[in-house]
Amino acid sequence: MPFVLVVAVIAIGTVLAPSARAADPAKVLHIIFPAAETGFDPARVSDTYSATVDEAIFDRLYTYDYLARPAKIVPMTAESMPEISDHGRTYVIHLKHGIYFTPDPAFGGKPRELTAADYVYTFERFADPANHSPWAFLVQDRFVGLDGEVDKAKKTGKFDYDARIPGIEALDRYTLRFELKRPDYLLLYTLAHTSFGAVAREVVEKYGNDIEAHPVGTGPYMLAQWRRAAKIVLVANPHYRHEVWDFRSSGEAWDAAVIAAMKGKTIPQIGKVEISIVEESQSAWLAFERGELDLLAVPATFRAQALDAGNHLLPKWASQGVTLYRMVLPSITYVALDFRDPLLGGFSKEKIALRRAIIMGYDIGDDIRVLRKGQAVQAQMPIPEGVVGFDPAWRNVNQYDPELANELLDYFGYRKGPDGYRRLPDGKPLTLRMATGTTAIDRESDELWKRSMDAIGLRMVFEQGKFSDHLKAARACQLMMWGQAWSADYPDGDDFMQLLYGPNTGQSNNGCYESKSFDSMYEKSRELPPDSPERERLYLDMTRQAEVDGAWSLDVSPISNVVIRPWVLGYKRHPILNAWFVYMDVLPHH
Amino acid sequence: MGGYIVRRLWQMIPTMLGVVLLVFVLFNWVGGDPAYVLAGKISSHEQIENIRRQLGIDQPYYVQLGIFLKQIVTANFGSSWSTNEKVSHILLTRLGPSLTVLVPLLILGTLISIGLALAVAYVRGSLTDRMVMIVCTVGLSISILVYIIVFQYVFAYKLGWFPVQGWGDSFWQNLVVYASLPILIALAVSIAPDLRLYRTFVLDEINQDYVRTARAKGVSENRVIWVHVLRNASIPIITYLMSGLPGLLLGSFLIERFFSIPGIGREVILAVERSDFPVIKAITVYVAFATIFTNLLADLTYKAVDPRVQLK
Numbered sequence: 016m017p018f019v020l021v022v023a024v025i026a027i028g029t030v031l032a033p034s035a036r037a038a039d040p041a042k043v044l045h046i047i048f049p050a051a052e053t054g055f056d057p058a059r060v061s062d063t064y065s066a067t068v069d070e071a072i073f074d075r076l077y078t079y080d081y082l083a084r085p086a087k088i089v090p091m092t093a094e095s096m097p098e099i100s101d102h103g104r105t106y107v108i109h110l111k112h113g114i115y116f117t118p119d120p121a122f123g124g125k126p127r128e129l130t131a132a133d134y135v136y137t138f139e140r141f142a143d144p145a146n147h148s149p150w151a152f153l154v155q156d157r158f159v160g161l162d163g164e165v166d167k168a169k170k171t172g173k174f175d176y177d178a179r180i181p182g183i184e185a186l187d188r189y190t191l192r193f194e195l196k197r198p199d200y201l202l203l204y205t206l207a208h209t210s211f212g213a214v215a216r217e218v219v220e221k222y223g224n225d226i227e228a229h230p231v232g233t234g235p236y237m238l239a240q241w242r243r244a245a246k247i248v249l250v251a252n253p254h255y256r257h258e259v260w261d262f263r264s265s266g267e268a269w270d271a272a273v274i275a276a277m278k279g280k281t282i283p284q285i286g287k288v289e290i291s292i293v294e295e296s297q298s299a300w301l302a303f304e305r306g307e308l309d310l311l312a313v314p315a316t317f318r319a320q321a322l323d324a325g326n327h328l329l330p331k332w333a334s335q336g337v338t339l340y341r342m343v344l345p346s347i348t349y350v351a352l353d354f355r356d357p358l359l360g361g362f363s364k365e366k367i368a369l370r371r372a373i374i375m376g377y378d379i380g381d382d383i384r385v386l387r388k389g390q391a392v393q394a395q396m397p398i399p400e401g402v403v404g405f406d407p408a409w410r411n412v413n414q415y416d417p418e419l420a421n422e423l424l425d426y427f428g429y430r431k432g433p434d435g436y437r438r439l440p441d442g443k444p445l446t447l448r449m450a451t452g453t454t455a456i457d458r459e460s461d462e463l464w465k466r467s468m469d470a471i472g473l474r475m476v477f478e479q480g481k482f483s484d485h486l487k488a489a490r491a492c493q494l495m496m497w498g499q500a501w502s503a504d505y506p507d508g509d510d511f512m513q514l515l516y517g518p519n520t521g522q523s524n525n526g527c528y529e530s531k532s533f534d535s536m537y538e539k540s541r542e543l544p545p546d547s548p549e550r551e552r553l554y555l556d557m558t559r560q561a562e563v564d565g566a567w568s569l570d571v572s573p574i575s576n577v578v579i580r581p582w583v584l585g586y587k588r589h590p591i592l593n594a595w596f597v598y599m600d601v602l603p604h605h
Numbered sequence: 606m607g608g609y610i611v612r613r614l615w616q617m618i619p620t621m622l623g624v625v626l627l628v629f630v631l632f633n634w635v636g637g638d639p640a641y642v643l644a645g646k647i648s649s650h651e652q653i654e655n656i657r658r659q660l661g662i663d664q665p666y667y668v669q670l671g672i673f674l675k676q677i678v679t680a681n682f683g684s685s686w687s688t689n690e691k692v693s694h695i696l697l698t699r700l701g702p703s704l705t706v707l708v709p710l711l712i713l714g715t716l717i718s719i720g721l722a723l724a725v726a727y728v729r730g731s732l733t734d735r736m737v738m739i740v741c742t743v744g745l746s747i748s749i750l751v752y753i754i755v756f757q758y759v760f761a762y763k764l765g766w767f768p769v770q771g772w773g774d775s776f777w778q779n780l781v782v783y784a785s786l787p788i789l790i791a792l793a794v795s796i797a798p799d800l801r802l803y804r805t806f807v808l809d810e811i812n813q814d815y816v817r818t819a820r821a822k823g824v825s826e827n828r829v830i831w832v833h834v835l836r837n838a839s840i841p842i843i844t845y846l847m848s849g850l851p852g853l854l855l856g857s858f859l860i861e862r863f864f865s866i867p868g869i870g871r872e873v874i875l876a877v878e879r880s881d882f883p884v885i886k887a888i889t890v891y892v893a894f895a896t897i898f899t900n901l902l903a904d905l906t907y908k909a910v911d912p913r914v915q916l917k
Contacts, residue, residue, distance in 0.1 A: 051875055053688045061645045147656045149645020169655070227689045243690060243698070244875060245772055245867035291771060295863045297754060298770040301762040305769055483637035483880055490641070490650075504646070513647075523647040 038251035040286035042601045044583070045309050047293040047302070051244035054227030057210045058140040061149035063593060064292075066209055070594035071249055071288075073212020073232035076108055076134060076191075077203065079506075079591055081598045082262040082270050085401055086506035086590050088207050092129060092233065097206070103198035103544070108206075110134075110189040117252055119231045121221040129233050131185035133213040136176060138183050139164075140214070143174040152522070153205045158182030159194045176216070200544045204505030209592065235283040235597050247290040251283050258282040260585075260598060269340065269587060276584035277600060284585075284600035309583050309601065313576040318388050321578055326389070328578070336581030341574060345401040345590040346502035347394045347511065348570040350377075350449075351526030355492040358445065360527070362564065365440055368427040370565030372420040373447070373496075374413040376471040377568055378463065386459050391571035396558045397511045399572045401590040403545055404508025404554040411569060412562045420471045429472075436474040447475040450485045450497040460498065489525035498570070499525060506591055507545055508554045512537055515561050528566040533557050580604075606908075613901050617894075624893040625677065629670055632882055638662070639686050639880035660686055673886060682887040687879040692887045695872060702772060703868035706784045706860065707853055710791045715846060718796050722803030723830055726811055729804075737800070744797030749790075753863050756790045770865040787860045802845065806838040813837070839910050847903035851895040855888075 048064040057069045078091040090096060092114055098107040114129040116122065141148045142155060142165050156162060159182035168174040182194045193202060205211060212232055222229040230238050235255050240248035260277045264270035277284075293299045296314030303311040304320075313321045321339075323329055328339045352370050354360040359370060383391050395411045398404040428440035439445045449464060451457050461477045468475040488494045504510050513519055516537045517529035536557045543550040561567065579586050582604040589595055640656040641648075657663040661672060676682045682692035725734045761769045767786040773779050810816065811834055819829050858870030869888065876884035907914045 054690075056689075059689070144655050145659075147643060147652065147659060149643070149648070151652060152645070152647040152649075224684065224689055242772070242774075242867060243688070243695075244871070245865060291865055293770055293865050297757065298863050298865065301757065301769040305762055305765070307769060307771075481635075481637040481880070483639060483641045486641045487638050501646075519647070522649050 038281075038283050038286040040250070041603070042285045043287045043289060044285045044596055044599070044601055045289050045291070045307060046596070047291050047299055047308060047311065048247075049292075049294060049296075049299065049312075049314075051292050051294070052247065055230035055238065055241075056146075056227045057137075057212055057214065057230075058143075058146045058148045058150070059227065060210070067593040068238070068247060068249065068290075069212060069230060069232075070209040070234075070592065071236040071597055072230045072234045072238060073214065074114070074129070074234045075207055075209065075212050076110075077207035079207060079589060080262055081589060081592070081595075082265045082267075082273065082587060084265045084267065084590070085403055085405075088203055091207075092213065093206075097203070099200075101198075103200045103202075103542075104195045106191075106193040106195075106202060106206075107186075108191045108193075110191070111256075112189060114233050114256055115254055116215050116218075116231055116233050117237050117254060119215075119218055119229070121215065121217040121231070127215060127217075129213055130188050131191040132188075133215055134191055135180075135183050135185050136216045136219075137211060137213050139174065139176055139180065140219070141211075143176075144168050145172075145174065150208070150210050153208065153211075157195060157199065157202075159196055198542050201505070201507060201509055201541070203545075204507055207591075208505060209594075236288065236594075239287070244292055246292070249288040249290070251286050255283070262598075273585050273587050277598065280600060283597050285596055288596050303578065306580070310577055310579040310586060313578055315388055315390060318390060318576065322576060326576070332578065338579045338581070340577045340579065340586060340588055342577075342588045342590075343392055343400045344502070344573050344575050345399045345506060346500060347397060347399050347572055348498065348500045349394070349397075350496050350498045350568040350570065351489070351494075351528075352565060352567065353489075353492055353495050353527055354529060354566070355527045356495045358439070359447070359495050362530075365427040365429075367563070367565050368423050369429065371413055371563075372423045372429075372471060373468070373473065374565055374568040375416045375420040375423070376473070377415065377467045378417075378470075379415050379570065381463055381467075382460075383571060386456060386463065387571060387573065390574045390576065392574065394569045394572050396555075397515065397561065397567070397569065398508040398554060398558070399503070399511070402503050402506050402508055402511065404512075404551055406551075406555060409555065409558065412559070413565070413568075417467075417470050424471060424473075431472050435472060437472040445474065447473055448495045449475060449477050450488070450494045451477045451479055452482065452485075453479050486525075490521050492520065492527040494525070497525065503590060509540070512540070512554060512557055515557070515566055526566055528561065528564070530560060530564055530566075533560045533564075536560070606905075610901070610905075613904075617897050620897060621677070621890070621893060624889065625670075625673060628886060628889045629666075629673060632885065633666065633669075636882065636885075637880045639882065642880060643686065676886065677890055682883045685876075685881050685884050687881050692883050695884060696869070696887060696891065699867060699869045699872045701776075702779070702866050703854055703857065703861070703870065705776065705779050706787050706791065706857060706866065706868070709780070709784070710788050710795070711846075711850075711853070713788070714792055714795050714799060715842075717792070718799035718803050719835070719842065721796070721800050722807050723835065725800070726804050726807035727826075727830060729808060729811075738804075741797040741801045744793070745801070749794050749859055752790050752794050753859060756786060756793070757863060760786055760789070770863070772864075772866055783864070783866070787857075787864050787866065791857065791860060799845075803838070803842055806841045807834060810834045810837045836910060840907055840914075843903050843906050843910065847899040847906075848896075850899045851892045854895075855892060 052065040053060050053062055074092045076093045077088050080087040080089045094109040094111050116127045141150050142161055160180040161182050184192045186192050218231045219226050235252055236249040237252050239250040260280045260282055296316050300317040302308050379393050396409045429437040432438050437445055451461050465475050489497055514523050515528050517534045520527045536553050540550050540553045582602040585599040640653045643656050644653050684691050725737045728734050761767045772783050819833055855870050858874050861868040861871040
């Protein structure tokens with residue numbers, strides 16, 4: 016046999032042979048998703064649970080440090096942080112060598128190395144109109160030449176993946192270059208976004224519309240079994256590259272035990288992750304109590320079975336070695352007030368007074384106590400805890416103060432009629448209309464709003480409907496008031512501030528708030544690096560502007576309580592990453 | 606008989622057209638616009654229009670209705686809008702788990718209810734009869750949700766006789782391990798109303814002249830009850846059973862949700878939550894077909910049970 020052939024055979028064998036460091040198949044983690052997944056094509060899914068599985072299977076260029084808070088971006092398949100030039104317009108990234116996709120028939124039995132071209136293809140898939148990707152907004156109007164190809168695809172019905180796009184280019188096998196239309200320091204967050212893991216073109220083309228069921232990546236896990244909406248089994252990728260758990264403490268006391276349990280171990284440690292879809296909270300909680308689950312985010316209705324009034328674990332659990340991890344989630348709930356509504360909208364003084372009175376009239380304390388069972392904190396600014404731009408010392412000017420709200424309404428001529436409800440300054444009827452859902456918590460929330468508004472003499476009615484109908488109406492600026500929630504897609508204040516940016520009306524700015532002052536500050540902030548103090552100052556000024564205009568009735572950031580069995584090691588909830596089991600271990604147990 | 610079947614099948618067409626129209630109007634009226642959900646958190650008007658175009662919901666209503674009819678004729682409902690899974694695959698894979706619970710439930714429930722109905726009817730008016738009726742009345746006044754929560758807590762969690770939830774890969778494991786408690790709950794829920802109803806059917810027959818005649822001629826009591834009475838009472842029982850069959854398939858969604866059984870009932874709820882019209886359309890149409898067929902089957906069974914019945 017010629018020498019070259021021998022070397023080739025050995026090389027292929029080495030690549031395909033399971034690594035000696037492979038995770039122990041006997042280590043099994045049992046967890047649940049509280050809602051069904053939809054599929055595993057990263058470009059098409061947006062629900063948290065499908066994305067969690069994708070996160071474990073597909074590798075991004077960058078990811079987040081497991082322990083660092085606030086979240087810190089670190090290389091994943093990139094060799095180092097990107098070389099950024101031209102004031103944030105050009106990014107050059109070098110890939111690590113020797114990263115391989117898990118074997119699949121699409122590769123014809125040959126090892127398939129990850130290359131820069133795979134990321135070019137991956138990014139282009141998000142722009143391809145045929146994929147109607149929910150993440151298309153992260154690539155559109157961003158990369159030089161991409162929008163032109165999208166326009167062509169809309170006309171021809173086919174995206175040309177072979178066309179050269181100057182904004183997303185593979186310079187060689189291991190070098191990528193992104194060229195942006197304008198300075199954009201937030202691109203790093205897109206490069207670390209959990210949906211932007213590399214896919215192989217051969218796999219996508221082989222499986223076509225069934226790609227949802229064939230996730231083939233280079234990540235630490237592979238999909239071993241999928242019974243739709245019932246069970247997902249992930250097994251450790253035996254060919255996964257050598258990665259060692261080596262994260263540093265963020266200073267939180269919790270980190271010490273995590274580091275002690277995990278430092279120096281190879282990633283991943285858990286051989287099998289069994290995920291059951293359990294939609295009913297009683298079933299989930301009883302399964303945890305029976306030891307059928309290894310960890311669980313305590314359902315709100317079962318909080319009293321896990322925690323005492325001070326939010327500490329009940330002695331029953333502590334004595335079993337169960338631990339509790341509490342964290343304020345990087346998300347907010349708020350009620351958007353429609354600025355184009357003829358009754359509520361606009362920037363005249365009496366309209367601003369009406370909106371601020373509504374905000375000050377809502378009993379946020381009761382909201383946290385009654386609706387959230389104490390498992391939330393008041394959101395003081397649009398940027399939640401754990402996200403760049405959050406200021407723990409910030410206090411919203413519109414605090415709960417029904418007396419002041421009443422005075423404000425009196426001062427601006429909103430007089431009470433014989434029925435006890437206020438009328439507009441011109442004497443016309445005044446009725447607030449709130450869009451709402453049909454769940455039990457929606458009804459409780461409606462009751463609290465009604466009680467709060469009655470206390471300041473404002474009549475309120477509720478219009479029940481489906482989420483998609485409300486969204487459609489809100490995008491058309493036709494919902495006077497609507498309670499919404501937003502979770503961080505990336506740990507930067509921009510993700511939240513864009514919800515108030517005027518030109519995003521009809522896309523994500525569902526209150527149709529269009530303030531010239533806010534918009535000009537937001538545009539300036541987009542040109543500044545994330546660690547710039549000037550940008551942080553701008554975020555505070557933008558926050559104040561939205562407060563004095565009465566743009567939102569800011570509500571809460573929820574708290575997550577996760578109970579963890581003693582044999583589970585290394586758990587720490589990350590504000591962005593959801594596939595935390597990649598960084599964990601389980602001990603043998605009965 | 607052949608002519609009767611052909612006539613009944615012919616009559617299905619207007620019924621099915623009515624169902625199709627109703628589903629179509631309801632979905633377009635209250636179903637919500639799925640494009641807004643599929644488009645993700647941030648989407649432009651153009652993106653939403655692109656999705657509407659791809660789903661075909663930007664077409665005039667008569668075109669969409671025509672596509673719906675074609676799907677019924679070809680039995681091809683395409684793919685789910687939210688998961689891209691073929692609708693036919695959804696139905697095939699979800700039917701098995703539902704039937705694993707429903708078939709044993711139907712057999713056990715029917716046998717137990719009929720047996721008990723005959724027994725209490727035989728001792729009608731006695732203390733036993735009255736006690737059973739009181740228990741049945743109380744039983745059927747309690748919501749299925751209460752049965753599920755209590756049984757899951759007591760039998761799965763406290764006593765540990767069954768798993769709290771789950772579904773496996775083997776039929777026997779599913780039947781014996783995972784489906785047992787759901788079947789037990791469904792039996793507890795269904796036996797009370799069935800028993801009361803069947804008792805009434807049996808009592809109607811017990812008081813007939815032919816029963817008195819049979820007894821006068823010295824026919825044994827066992828034969829009177831199990832052969833003569835049961836045979837005549839079985840006609841309304843068959844009607845009741847058959848009419849309830851298709852509904853059972855969808856009606857078990859609560860049990861399927863609580864016990865994480867990947868069945869049809871749970872799929873319907875998911876499809877409605879996601880405004881997944883292809884799945885809703887397919888299930889509605891097949892359930893309508895099933896209802897019509899089971900009614901036809903019931904009529905044919907009458908003839909087999911009672912030769913006096915004339916099919917016209």
